Amino acid sequence: MYYIHTISxxxxxxxxxxxxxxxxxxxxxxxxxVVAPDYKEFIPRNALRRLSPILRMxxxxxxxxxxxxxxxxxxxxxxTALGCLKDTEKFLTNFITSTSDxxxxxxxxxxxxxxxxxxxxxxxxxxxxxxxxxQNNLSFEVxxxxxxxxxxxxxxxxLVGAAEEKIPFLENLQPNIVADTHPLASGASFFVLTDEKKxxxxxxxxxxxxxxxxxxxxxxxxxxENLTVNDIDLVLTSNNIELSFEKTIHYxxxxxxxxxxxxxxxxxxxxxxxSNPANNVLVVNHLCNDKLGLILLQKG
Amino acid sequence: xxxxxxTLKEQIIEQLNLEDITPADIQDxxxxxxxxxxxxxxxxxxxxxxxxxxxGIKIADPSEGREIFQSVNSLAAYIEKNK
Amino acid sequence: MEIFITGYGLISSIGIGADETILSxxxxxxxxxxxxxxxxxxxxxxxxxxxxxxxKERFGIMQNCSRTALLGMIAAKQAFEGHSISEEIKTGLIxxxxxxxxxxxEKEFRKYLQDGKQDLSQYKHxxxxxxxxxxxxxxxxxxxxxTISTACSSAANAxxxxxxxxxxxxxxxxxxxxxxALTSFTINGFKSLMIFDEDWCKPFxxxxxxxxxxxxxxxxxxxSEKSMQLSKQKAVANLSGWSNASDAFHQTASSPDGQGAQxxxxxxxxxxxxxxxxIDYINAHGTATPNNDLSESQAxxxxxxxxxxxxxxxxxxxxxxxxxxxxxxxxFRFLQLTMDICIRI
Numbered sequence: 001m002y003y004i005h006t007i008s009x010x011x012x013x014x015x016x017x018x019x020x021x022x023x024x025x026x027x028x029x030x031x032x033x034v035v036a037p038d039y040k041e042f043i044p045r046n047a048l049r050r051l052s053p054i055l056r057m058x059x060x061x062x063x064x065x066x067x068x069x070x071x072x073x074x075x076x077x078x079x080t081a082l083g084c085l086k087d088t089e090k091f092l093t094n095f096i097t098s099t100s101d102x103x104x105x106x107x108x109x110x111x112x113x114x115x116x117x118x119x120x121x122x123x124x125x126x127x128x129x130x131x132x133x134x135q136n137n138l139s140f141e142v143x144x145x146x147x148x149x150x151x152x153x154x155x156x157x158x159l160v161g162a163a164e165e166k167i168p169f170l171e172n173l174q175p176n177i178v179a180d181t182h183p184l185a186s187g188a189s190f191f192v193l194t195d196e197k198k199x200x201x202x203x204x205x206x207x208x209x210x211x212x213x214x215x216x217x218x219x220x221x222x223x224x225e226n227l228t229v230n231d232i233d234l235v236l237t238s239n240n241i242e243l244s245f246e247k248t249i250h251y252x253x254x255x256x257x258x259x260x261x262x263x264x265x266x267x268x269x270x271x272x273x274x275s276n277p278a279n280n281v282l283v284v285n286h287l288c289n290d291k292l293g294l295i296l297l298q299k300g
Numbered sequence: 301x302x303x304x305x306x307t308l309k310e311q312i313i314e315q316l317n318l319e320d321i322t323p324a325d326i327q328d329x330x331x332x333x334x335x336x337x338x339x340x341x342x343x344x345x346x347x348x349x350x351x352x353x354x355x356g357i358k359i360a361d362p363s364e365g366r367e368i369f370q371s372v373n374s375l376a377a378y379i380e381k382n383k
Numbered sequence: 384m385e386i387f388i389t390g391y392g393l394i395s396s397i398g399i400g401a402d403e404t405i406l407s408x409x410x411x412x413x414x415x416x417x418x419x420x421x422x423x424x425x426x427x428x429x430x431x432x433x434x435x436x437x438x439k440e441r442f443g444i445m446q447n448c449s450r451t452a453l454l455g456m457i458a459a460k461q462a463f464e465g466h467s468i469s470e471e472i473k474t475g476l477i478x479x480x481x482x483x484x485x486x487x488x489e490k491e492f493r494k495y496l497q498d499g500k501q502d503l504s505q506y507k508h509x510x511x512x513x514x515x516x517x518x519x520x521x522x523x524x525x526x527x528x529x530t531i532s533t534a535c536s537s538a539a540n541a542x543x544x545x546x547x548x549x550x551x552x553x554x555x556x557x558x559x560x561x562x563x564a565l566t567s568f569t570i571n572g573f574k575s576l577m578i579f580d581e582d583w584c585k586p587f588x589x590x591x592x593x594x595x596x597x598x599x600x601x602x603x604x605x606x607s608e609k610s611m612q613l614s615k616q617k618a619v620a621n622l623s624g625w626s627n628a629s630d631a632f633h634q635t636a637s638s639p640d641g642q643g644a645q646x647x648x649x650x651x652x653x654x655x656x657x658x659x660x661x662i663d664y665i666n667a668h669g670t671a672t673p674n675n676d677l678s679e680s681q682a683x684x685x686x687x688x689x690x691x692x693x694x695x696x697x698x699x700x701x702x703x704x705x706x707x708x709x710x711x712x713x714x715f716r717f718l719q720l721t722m723d724i725c726i727r728i
Contacts, residue, residue: 046338049317076629081510083532095571096493102352104315105345108572109635112481113511113532121629127646130629131540134483134532136512142529149547173506209516210525341636345577362577 001300002148003198005157008064009189009267010034010057012256017064022271025249028256033166033186047123050106052086054165057188058116059123062159065192066124071157073192075129075150076120079143079162081136081259083113086167116163129155137178137238137285140189140263141207141293147193148205161190162260178257180238180287185256189263200273201300202266208292215243218284221294233278236265239286251283261285262293269297305376312372315350316343328373344369357382386546386623387606389616390558392461394454395599396429400461415583415595422567427583429597430565446521449484450598452514455562456521458600463558465616468523472610475527475554476519477545478602479537479561483511483530486564514562527554535668536627537561538601543625545605555610560602570596576635578672586669586696587676594670624655636674641682648686659687669696 009015012028016037034057039048042060051059058078066073091107109115114132121130129150133142140162147160166186174184193202204225211217218241222228235245238252238261251265262285269281278299285293309323312332316339326337333339344362347369351357357379359365368378392400396414397407407414418428433441435450442457455478468474487508495501507513515530527548531540538561545559563569573579573596580593605622606614628650630643637643652658667679676696683691 045320049319050342081512091572092489092492092568093496095567095575096489096496100349100352101574102349102358103571103575104349105572105575105577105635106342108568108575109342111572112534114534115634117533118629118634121631122634125631127629127631127643129627130533131544131627132531132533134511134530135515135528136510139512145548145553146544149551152551153547173503176504176507177510207527207529209519209528340633342634345575348577 001201001203001298002151002193003196003201003300004270005192005194005196005198006065006068007189007191007267007270008061008068009187009264010036010061011187011189011264012185013254013264015264015267020271020275022268023275025254025268028183028185028254030183043123047119050110051119052084052110052165053186054080054084054086054163054188055110055116055119057165057186058161058163058190059119061161061163061188061190062120063123065159065190069157069192073124073126073128073157073159074155075131075147075158075160076117076126077129077131077133077143077147077150077158077160078114078117078120079133079135079139079141079160079260079263080113080116080164081134081139082164082170083134084111084115085165085170087111087115089167089169120159135207136291137259137262137287138207138291138293140260140266141205141285141295144202144205144295145207148202151193151195156195158193159190160193161188162263163188164258164260166258174257178287179289180252180257182252182257185258187255187258187261187264189260189267191266197300199300200270201298203296203298204294205296206292206294208294210290211292214239214241214284214286214292217292218243218282218294221296222282225296227280227296232280232282233276234269234272235282235284236269237284237286238262239284241284241286245282259287261287262295266295266297269295273297273299301376301380304379305372308372308375308379311350311354312347315346326372329371332369332371347375351379355379355383384550385608385621386549387608387611387618388603388620388622389606389611389614389618390462390464390466390604391602391619392458392464393599393601394431394457395601396431396597399431399457413583414597418565420565422570423565426570426579426581427595428565428570429595429599431598444521446517448517449508449514450486450564451480451482451484451562452508452517454564454598454600455480455514455518455560455602458560458562459518459522459558459602462560462602462604463522466556466604466614468525469613472613473526473553473555474524475529475545475548475557476515476522476524477529477531477541477548477557477559478515478518479531479533479541480511480514480563481532481534481537482563482566482569483514483532484508485566485568489566489568518562522558524558527557535670539625540627542603542605542622543627546622546625549605549607556604556606556614558602558604560600562600563598565596565598578674580671584671586667586671587680588671591671591673591676593672624651624653624657626650626654637678639678639681640685641678641680644679644682645685648682660690662687662692664692665694667694667696671696
């Protein structure tokens with residue numbers, strides 16, 4: 001079991017500094033991309049002026065997690081499918097349209113995927129292991145796998161999370177990238193995994209490719225933990241599943257569509273276990289056709 | 301010259317995204333890379349872009365910038381000299 | 384648990400495959416020449432002098448893909464030669480890239496900005512994860528796929544992740560490495576940072592001014608002992624130590640004392656159970672920027688003190704931006720340490 005010490009999410013929901021995100025879930029608000037806190041309270045003015053929304057979200061969640069953790073993180077693992085899109089688009093536009101030999105470097109510097117993890121290490125003056133995974137809809141799941149390996153390697157406080165940023169241009173591309181039609185959104189969720197016993201943890205994570213049947217994979221996954229569909233108190237899923245679960249939440253209806261929404265679903269699953277007489281929560285991420293992410297949360 | 305300095309302050313705020321800072325907050329002799337504004341080496345590159353785009357002045361070697369970018373005074377003097 | 388390296392492949396401006404590459408290195412033949420694309424023709428770059436179509440034809444690749452994915456497929460296929468997919472060996476692919484399919488996106492986006500026309504379907508190649516999934520498909524790997532994107536350290540991190548996954552038992556065999564095509568995006572990016580040398584780069588030279596950019600891919604196959612018994616492949620080297628640490632100094636600059644590099648070298652030696660005296664050669668990052676080479680030299684000094692082993696940067700001959708410096712080093716037949724990885728041969 002990989003215990004969860006603390007979580008911080010910024011999303012379309014009222015999730016930041018909310019102890020029970022499950023109970024306060026509401027429908028997706030198309031008027032607002034995310035419910036953001038006042039970033040000036042978290043990030044020094046000098047750093048903030050350069051940061052795009054994805055960096056603001058990621059750094060703020062990481063700082064909030066650090067505030068709730070007594071020790072410094074000894075690993076920082078970040079997942080992002082599409083990374084810092086706003087700065088990528090800005091720098092592309094800049095060098096394609098510019099006639100000058102001199103280009104503003106800031107957008108280029110902040111366009112790489114690892115800027116999120118880099119800003120976190122800089123913001124926290126943290127010299128530990130720093131990794132960035134980018135694997136489409138499974139970016140959060142592969143990051144979790146890395147974080148669990150860190151705990152196996154003897155690390156004690158592992159920050160792991162995922163973040164995505166919506167830009168208007170992405171709406172043009174949506175039909176070419178993903179079959180899902182939920183409105184696009186942004187979001188970030190960060191967790192601290194610890195080797196110390198806590199009330200709730202992540203029991204198992206799978207990132208599967210080239211799958212034939214979601215239903216069979218779920219049954220196989222649960223069987224490895226001696227569980228069946230009937231043992232699952234809540235399933236949080238991106239798509240319809242032809243299995244009958246006790247309780248189902250279609251999480252994209254709350255987060256909107258982004259590749260790392262399963263990280264937010266994991267946050268909801270954690271809060272559900274905390275406040276309900278339940279033992280097992282399953283997060284099913286089947287956003288892309290033959291790829292499947294499965295995350296099993298349990299009470300410790 | 302004072303018009304140039306005022307314009308420069310506005311351009312610096314825009315180029316460097318200095319949120320919450322107004323031209324009045326920057327004195328002509330405020331050290332740009334000191335505590336007050338807390339600028340760094342990336343900002344030095346942004347200054348080079350600013351000079352080229354607004355005044356057509358090209359600085360090829362970033363280390364030349366150190367003295368030029370000390371303050372609004374030194375920037376304005378350099379622009380006057382090289383226009 | 385021992386991690387064995389049982390295959391390797393690479394493509395860069397100085398050669399396709401190990402033999403060509405070693406020959407170029409021995410003869411000090413540089414791959415850095417004036418670019419042949421619209422966006423690279425003004426600069427000295429480490430370009431692979433074959434078009435996408437020429438490469439696809441030569442290596443029998445049918446997939447519609449970015450150049451980044453294509454270079455990765457060529458190197459990964461070489462590395463995986465002699466290996467076959469088997470139910471008994473849990474096999475994965477961990478690739479890495481800094482720009483992914485940017486070579487495709489920037490062309491479309493340019494058309495969009497200039498004529499308002501673009502082929503939206505081409506942007507499906509943008510995501511870095513897509514390039515890795517396509518490389519896995521080319522090799523017939525259906526299991527775990529992952530992409531790491533940490534700029535210059537990406538491929539080293541892919542090796543490290545692969546080794547840890549084998550040690551944990553999640554995988555028995557994993558193809559690891561990195562790939563990046565030369566793009567206008569990166570050329571303009573490094574130009575904007577003003578660390579782009581218009582002449583040949585000069586790593587560790589007093590007169591060094593900055594880097595040249597290039598393209599390429601490199602992959603190795605990592606296996607557990609159990610996997611090697613089944614695959615019947617021979618080990619050419621061991622991967623014995625690794626580490627990743629953060630300098631946390633500045634977004635674009637290394638600390639003057641190379642703290643992050645010191646931390647990772649110390650930890651990599653510890654993981655390998657070696658001391659600095661055991662190291663016979665260091666292949667350095669050596670980007671030829673004034674800041675990097677100084678910081679790296681300080682870090683090497685602080686770890687190796689008076690007994691600094693021979694070290695070099697291959698950047699002057701073969702500039703492969705960001706990624707796969709680690710793979711090249713396999714062929715030097717030394718005990719090696721990089722900033723991140725120990726390879727025992």
